[in-house]
Amino acid sequence: xxKILRPLDVYKHLPGTNCGKxxxxxxxxxxxxxxxxxxxxxxxxxxxxxxxxxxxxxxxxETIRPPIKEVWIGVEPNILxxxxxxxxxxxxxxxxxxxxxxIDIHDEMPPEEIKxxxxxxxxxxxxxIGKELTLDGIAIRCVSENPEKYAKTTAEIMExxxxxxxxxxxxxxxxxxxxxxxxxxKPLIYTATKQNWKEIGELASKYKCPVAVTAENPATLKSLxxxxxxxxxVDDIVLDPQIKIGNIAETLSTITAIRRAAIExxxxxxxxxxxxxxxxIWSIEEGDENDKKTLESVIASNLxxxxxxxxxxxxTDTWTLIPIVxxxxxxxxxxxxxxxxxxxxxEIGKPNEYSPVLVTSNFALTYHLVRDDVEKxxxxxxxxxxxxxATSLQSSVAGRKIDEGKIVEAIREVKIxxxxxxxxxxxxxxxxxxxxxxxxxxxxxxxTIFVGPRDSGEIGAFYEKVFKPWLEEKLAKEKK
Amino acid sequence: MKxxxxxxxxxxxxxxISESKELELEDVVVDAEELTLELSTTPAGKPEYLKxxxxxxxxxxxxxxxxxxxxxxxxxxxxPTVPVPPAIPIEKPKEFIExxxxxxxxxxxxxxxxIVLGATREQGGTRGKIIKIGxxxxxxxxxxxxxxxxxxxxxxxxxxxxxxxxxxVKRAYQDVLxxxxxxxxxxINTYNADLISLHLVSTDPLGEDKPVxxxxxxxxxxxxxxxxxxxIGGSGNPQKDVELFTQASEVFAGxxxxxxxxxxxxxxxxxxxxxxxxxxxxxxxxFMDINQAKELSxxxxxxxxxxxxxxxxxxxxxxxxxxxxxxxxxxxIRLSALMGEETLQVPLSCAATNAWAAREAxxxxxxxxxxxxxxxxxxxxxxLVGLLAGANLFMMMHPLAMKIVKSFAEAxxxxxxxxxxxxxxxxxxxx
Numbered sequence: 059x060x061k062i063l064r065p066l067d068v069y070k071h072l073p074g075t076n077c078g079k080x081x082x083x084x085x086x087x088x089x090x091x092x093x094x095x096x097x098x099x100x101x102x103x104x105x106x107x108x109x110x111x112x113x114x115x116x117x118x119x120e121t122i123r124p125p126i127k128e129v130w131i132g133v134e135p136n137i138l139x140x141x142x143x144x145x146x147x148x149x150x151x152x153x154x155x156x157x158x159x160x161i162d163i164h165d166e167m168p169p170e171e172i173k174x175x176x177x178x179x180x181x182x183x184x185x186x187i188g189k190e191l192t193l194d195g196i197a198i199r200c201v202s203e204n205p206e207k208y209a210k211t212t213a214e215i216m217e218x219x220x221x222x223x224x225x226x227x228x229x230x231x232x233x234x235x236x237x238x239x240x241x242x243x244k245p246l247i248y249t250a251t252k253q254n255w256k257e258i259g260e261l262a263s264k265y266k267c268p269v270a271v272t273a274e275n276p277a278t279l280k281s282l283x284x285x286x287x288x289x290x291x292v293d294d295i296v297l298d299p300q301i302k303i304g305n306i307a308e309t310l311s312t313i314t315a316i317r318r319a320a321i322e323x324x325x326x327x328x329x330x331x332x333x334x335x336x337x338x339i340w341s342i343e344e345g346d347e348n349d350k351k352t353l354e355s356v357i358a359s360n361l362x363x364x365x366x367x368x369x370x371x372x373x374t375d376t377w378t379l380i381p382i383v384x385x386x387x388x389x390x391x392x393x394x395x396x397x398x399x400x401x402x403x404x405e406i407g408k409p410n411e412y413s414p415v416l417v418t419s420n421f422a423l424t425y426h427l428v429r430d431d432v433e434k435x436x437x438x439x440x441x442x443x444x445x446x447x448a449t450s451l452q453s454s455v456a457g458r459k460i461d462e463g464k465i466v467e468a469i470r471e472v473k474i475x476x477x478x479x480x481x482x483x484x485x486x487x488x489x490x491x492x493x494x495x496x497x498x499x500x501x502x503x504x505x506t507i508f509v510g511p512r513d514s515g516e517i518g519a520f521y522e523k524v525f526k527p528w529l530e531e532k533l534a535k536e537k538k
Numbered sequence: 539m540k541x542x543x544x545x546x547x548x549x550x551x552x553x554x555i556s557e558s559k560e561l562e563l564e565d566v567v568v569d570a571e572e573l574t575l576e577l578s579t580t581p582a583g584k585p586e587y588l589k590x591x592x593x594x595x596x597x598x599x600x601x602x603x604x605x606x607x608x609x610x611x612x613x614x615x616x617x618p619t620v621p622v623p624p625a626i627p628i629e630k631p632k633e634f635i636e637x638x639x640x641x642x643x644x645x646x647x648x649x650x651x652x653i654v655l656g657a658t659r660e661q662g663g664t665r666g667k668i669i670k671i672g673x674x675x676x677x678x679x680x681x682x683x684x685x686x687x688x689x690x691x692x693x694x695x696x697x698x699x700x701x702x703x704x705x706x707v708k709r710a711y712q713d714v715l716x717x718x719x720x721x722x723x724x725x726i727n728t729y730n731a732d733l734i735s736l737h738l739v740s741t742d743p744l745g746e747d748k749p750v751x752x753x754x755x756x757x758x759x760x761x762x763x764x765x766x767x768x769x770i771g772g773s774g775n776p777q778k779d780v781e782l783f784t785q786a787s788e789v790f791a792g793x794x795x796x797x798x799x800x801x802x803x804x805x806x807x808x809x810x811x812x813x814x815x816x817x818x819x820x821x822x823x824x825f826m827d828i829n830q831a832k833e834l835s836x837x838x839x840x841x842x843x844x845x846x847x848x849x850x851x852x853x854x855x856x857x858x859x860x861x862x863x864x865x866x867x868x869x870x871i872r873l874s875a876l877m878g879e880e881t882l883q884v885p886l887s888c889a890a891t892n893a894w895a896a897r898e899a900x901x902x903x904x905x906x907x908x909x910x911x912x913x914x915x916x917x918x919x920x921x922l923v924g925l926l927a928g929a930n931l932f933m934m935m936h937p938l939a940m941k942i943v944k945s946f947a948e949a950x951x952x953x954x955x956x957x958x959x960x961x962x963x964x965x966x967x968x969x
Contacts, residue, residue, distance in 0.1 A: 147873070149866040166968055186858065201968050226965050251962070256632055272962065277639035289632045304956035307949040310926070311681035318642045327637060338964035352915050356942055359919045363865075363926040364679065372969065377907025380898055381857060381919040388862040396863060423859060427897075449826065450859040452895045456774065457825035457853055458803060487702075488895070491744040491774075512702065513897050 062144075062151070063122065065089040071118035072102060073111060079103050092122060095142070095154070125321045126367075128155065129268050129294045129331050131195070131246045132222030138194055140296070140367040141331030146321050149393045156390045157361070158368040159382065160224060162337050164199040165211035172211070176218045178374050184383050187397070187423050191383035193221075197248070197335075197370045198236070200227040205235035212236040216243060224248050224270075224370070230257030241265040249298060250286060252278055259290040268294035270333060276316050284327045296368065301334045303342050306357060309334075310364050317365040331367035340372050351378045359385045397422035398448030403472040404429070407438035411479035412533075414439050414525055416510070416517075417465055418486055419446035419454050428514040435518030440477065444468050452488045462495030469500065480529060481505045484520075487512030641682040646876035650674040650883050650930075651846040652687065653819060655733065655796060656767025662792035662817075666765030669733060671849075671930040672885035677872055678928050679950065690925060690947040691732035692932045692940045693769055694725040695891055698756045699740040704900035706913040707935045718756050719763035726764045729937035732944070735769035735798065736760050741782055742773035750782050754789055761793070769796040769821075769933070776801060780809045783820075787812035798887075799823035799851055802834050810841035821849045821887050826863045828852075828870050828882075835881040845880075849931060851887040856896040857920040864888070865927045872928035887931040888924030890943070893917040894935060914938040922946060 068089040075085065080101040082088040091097040099118060105111045128142030142154045161179050163172050176196065184191040198215060200208040208227070215223065216239070224246040225236050233247060249270040250258035262269035269292060271282040279297055286292045299316060302309045313332055320328040336357045343350055355378040358369050362385055373379070391397070398420045406429060418428050420443045432439055444464055446454035454460040465485070475481065481504050485493055490509045497507040506528075511520050589605055652673035657663025673687030700715045710729075714721040718736060725731040736757060740748040760768060770786055772779030783797040798821040800809055813820050822838055824831035831852055838848060852867045868886055875882035893899050899916035902909055917939035921932050925946060934940045 147866075147869060148862075149870050164968065199965050201966050203966065228962065228965060248965075249962075252634070255634065259632070274961075275639070276641075277637060280639050281635055281637045284635045284637055285633075288635055300961040302956075302958065302961065304958045305949065305952075306946065307679060307681060307952070308955070310679040314680055315641050315682045319639070323642050335961075335964055338961050340969040341964045341967035342959050342961075348911055352911065352918070352938075352942065355915055356918055356922055356946075360922055360926060360946075363923060375907055376905060377909075377912035377915065380906060380912065381916055384858040384898065385861075385919060385923065388858060389865065391862060393862070393866050396860060421860065449863075450855055450895075452892060453826070453853060453855050453860055456823075458801075459825070491742060494744050512895070513901065515897055515901055 063093045065093060067121060068092050068118065071114045071121055073104050073108075073114070075104070077104060124154075125324065125329050126317075127293065127295075127330050129296055131158075131224070131244060131268055133242070133244050136220045136222060138222040140333075143317075143321070143331075143365070143367075146318060146365075148389060152392045153390050155367065157366055157386050158194040159358075159379075159386070160195045160197045160368060160370045161193060161374060162197045162199055162226075162335075162370055162372050163211075163215065164201040165204075165208045166201045169214075172215065173218065175374060176215055179221055180219050182379065184376075184380055186384060186387055187426050189387070191387055193379075195222040195224065197224040197226050197337075200229070200232045200236075203229070203232070205229075205232045208232050209235040209239055213239050216240060222246070228254055230254060230261055233258070234261055237261060237265050237267065241267060244268065246270060246296060248272075250282060252282065255282060255285055259286050259292065262286065262292045262294075263290040268296060270296040270298050272298035272300055274300050276312060276319070276328070279316070280325070280327045283330060287327070295330045296333050297328065297330050298333050298335075301336060301338055301357070301361075303339050303353075303357070306360070310360060313361070313364050313366060332365060333368035333370070334361065334366060335370035336361065337370050337372035351375055354378065355382055358382045362386050362389060396448035399425045399443060401443045401445040401468070403474060404441040404443060405439075406432045406441055407436075409438045409440050409477075411477065412529060413437075413478065414480075414482045414484050414508075414521075415469075415474055415478060416441045416484050416486075417444060417468070417489075418442075418514075419444060419449065419451040419460060421446065421448050421450045421454075424451050428517075431514040431517050435521060437517065437521050440474055442468050442472060442474065451486050455488050455492070460489065460492070462492050462499065465489075465492065465496050466499040475503060475505075480532065482508065482525065482529070484508045484510040484525070486510055486514075643683050644676075646676060648876045648878045648880075648883055650872075650875060650885060651848075653846055653849060653885055654794060655769075655819060657792055657794040661794075663794055664761065664765070665767055665793070667767075668794075669767050674872075674876075674885075674928070674930070676876065677869075678926060681950070686950050688930070689951045690930050690932065690943075692921075692934055692944055692947070693733045693735040694729060694731040694937070694940060695735050695737060695933055695935050696721045696725065696760065697737045697739055698753060699746060701739065703935075704894045704909075704913060705902070706900070706910050707894060709910075710935075710937055719759040722760045722768075723763045725937075726766055729940065730944075731766075731937075731940060733767045733769065734760065734764060735771055735796075735933045737771035738782060739771075739773050741775075741778055743775050743778050745773065750778075750785050753782060754786060757786060757790065761790070767794065767796070769798050771798045776804045780804055783809055784812045787816040787818050790818075791816040794818055796821060796849065800834070800838060802830065802837075806837045807841040810838055810843045813847070814842045814844070817847070819847045819849065821851050823851045823853065826853045826855070826860070826867050828867055828874065831867070831871055832879070832881045835884065839881065845884060848884045849887050850882065850884050851889065854889045854892050854920065854924060856893045856899070857916060857923065858898060859896055861920060861923055865923050868924065868927035868929060885930035886924075886928050887933070888921060888929035889933045890917055890921035890924060890939070891933050891935045893920035893939075914942075918942040 072085040080088050105115045124142050124144045126141045126143040131138045139155050145151045163175050179193045182193045226248040227233050247267050247269040249272045273279040283295050299312050316328050319325045336354045339354050351373045354373050401420050446459040493509050650672045656665040656668040670688045676683035696718050698718050714724050722734045738753040740746045741753050772782050796819045800820050801823050822834045824834050854864045855861045871882045893916050899913045914936040917936050921943045
């Protein structure tokens with residue numbers, strides 16, 4: 059069961075003085091915001107500054123620690139927060155902290171390639187429901203085995219981006235050379251293994267940076283995390299259970315076992331974010347480039363489904379990134395309510411009595427897409443939003459959440475007949491099979507029913523080729 | 539005191555003290571319970587200070603430092619001067635903490651039924667090959683609990699009247715679009731689909747409204763063209779579909795077809811009767827809602843269809859267009875079934891074909907990359923979301939997307955492990 063905190067659980071570990079130093083009016087208000095993670099415990103300065111509260115502080119930190127620790131990579135204002143999960147299944151409670159998507163660079167890439175990849179991470183945007191879906195950071199791999207070259211590459215990348223970075227090498231000397239420059243940016247140190255944990259543990263403790271541990275099996279992974287925690291007092295740990303490209307089912311299963319152990323069995327040593335690198339496919343698989351890109355993309359999406367908090371990718375093609383960022387955006391939404399808009403009559407541009415009337419579902423995404431497309435096409439139109447319980451148009455036709463009756467009823471309810479002279483109704487292509495029924499019901503009122511394109515992206519062409527000639531002909535006839 | 543200088547007398551030492559400002563005595567052992575030092579006051583002016591350090595010889599014992607202030611008015615101890623430095627902790631050797639990991643296995647009281655699709659001659663049908671789905675004892679990809687009994691399977695869609703198809707899909711079938719039997723053959727022989735879902739959209743009363751008899755001829759042709767099991771899809775009209783499933787059940791008695799789909803707005807007892815009588819299977823189509831799925835399943839089971847002839851389809855939204863509701867509904871259905879909910883203990887079906895409704899899949903937009911690659915990837919991702927939520931049967935369109943999904947499904951049941959290069963090579967490999 060998810061550990062769900064109430065404000066009172068947190069309040070009892072606060073000073074209770076309502077001093078207001080945190081900016082809230084009361085300790086109770088601060089407690090509520092702390093649960094929602096809108097504030098951090100550090101904002102309660104008395105708790106940290108006054109020795110008499112030290113016990114309270116300890117208790118508070120224990121109380122608010124989620125089963126999966128939230129680990130921060132980077133510094134303000136570019137902190138990447140990963141983990142912090144409270145539940146296993148998405149339907150229990152909205153998942154926190156979207157899976158971070160990191161792009162790899164290595165120190166033997168030509169400078170222009172490095173520049174291109176850094177710029178991609180800085181600028182990649184895929185717009186969805188008015189939201190910008192972006193990339194989160196850069197993993198710098200040491201291929202040269204030359205500490206100076208690696209440090210130089212790291213410095214160059216830091217100059218070009220403020221996004222968080224991950225330093226990747228198994229050699230602590232190489233990592234330290236880069237850390238001397240980069241430690242202020244709190245990079246993730248990747249990675250400690252059963253072989254090098256002493257050196258890497260020293261680094262993490264010396265430079266106070268988050269650190270990854272990696273092992274092939276959960277037992278060693280768990281041991282490594284405990285080893286670093288106990289010996290070096292390190293608590294910002296990320297677990298890499300090592301993806302197996304050829305045995306991907308086993309990888310997903312292992313990740314599932316680790317996460318379930320952390321949440322349901324409360325195994326503290328595994329209560330850290332999980333990361334892995336689908337980019338590894340490029341050192342393992344042979345063959346066609348596009349096949350590898352496709353495989354890397356689907357593996358990334360699978361990892362997002364299965365609890366992974368950070369992934370490192372090599373592919374940078376937009377067509378491979380779109381499904382990943384879209385799926386990540388979907389699975390991290392509130393599971394309870396589909397995003398919907400209010401049913402009713404909307405105006406796009408400045409419609410008049412010669413404008414067409416469009417109909418679609420009240421799924422927010424559908425509404426925004428249709429609205430954008432009609433605007434872009436420069437069409438003035440009326441848009442009637444039907445209550446489809448916020449499901450997409452195609453799904454609502456299949457599930458009969460939209461039918462002839464509902465369309466006719468909506469048209470009459472918003473009294474659109476009074477606003478239009480030409481009475482032209484354009485149905486979405488996916489609702490083509492409803493056209494007959496709607497026509498039968500509305501023909502008597504003088505309506506003409508069109509079946510528009512399936513995708514509103516083609517509304518402009520439809521308007522030019524079908525609607526406009528029809529309107530001109532109709533007006534010409536009326537003139538006569 | 540240097541070696542070889544011989545023993546000095548106490549007087550010698552006192553003489554040395556009076557001559558020097560600072561005196562360090564090495565290798566001098568003062569074995570005393572009480573040590574008294576007499577110091578005289580300074581004659582005039584500023585105070586003078588004398589630092590006295592007692593260095594212990596016993597290891598671990600504390601070093602003691604005193605500062606003595608001598609003034610014309612007396613001598614006083616200001617000490618200990620320097621705060622006693624904390625004993626330097628003895629560096630504990632760092633040790634690797636070896637822990638065990640126990641896989642968190644859960645015992646589930648429920649189990650998913652196994653369903654047989656198609657029937658061979660011996661079994662009363664005409665199929666060369668039959669397919670089993672379901673039988674799951676744990677959620678998907680919980681291999682530490684159990685491996686799936688049967689591999690999830692993929693049906694490629696065939697239409698009796700081709701609907702508008704996305705460019706990349708059209709290109710895969712453009713030579714067979716007008717002939718459902720040839721289309722089915724291509725799906726099986728060229729693309730290696732597990733089975734076919736034949737959509738008889740021509741029967742739609744709101745469309746072509748072809749008579750059921752004519753559609754059944756198409757079914758017959760497809761059954762002759764391929765020898766794998768087939769799914770028969772209706773037009774989505776609740777009255778006409780009942781008629782279609784009723785006649786198909788009788789005409790193809792014993793073939794163990796799958797009728798897709800029964801919905802809540804149908805006359806359920808009426809549609810179930812022939813399917814049950816002639817021993818076919820059916821898909822129940824609910825609408826992204828676990829309670830509706832339960833209700834529909836309960837009604838179908840109550841009408842007499844045996845549980846091991848039923849498949850549930852909770853509706854698949856395209857990736858980015860409501861798929862997360864499909865995902866959570868499927869996941870909840872599967873968990874609830876394993877925890878004992880009888881009505882939900884049936885295999886799940888996922889129509890990943892719907893991915894092609896998303897413009898991200900089909901639309902020609904240069905900055906999004908080539909749709910020949912983007913489209914199949916988009917469909918595959920949609921299906922894989924379903925696979926991870928528990929789907930056992932997929933309906934898909936693009937052969938490449940199908941191939942990807944099949945490879946993941948095969949990975950679920952593979953016994954032997956594939957050898958591969960060590961994962962950590964990725965860090966320093968040049969690519």
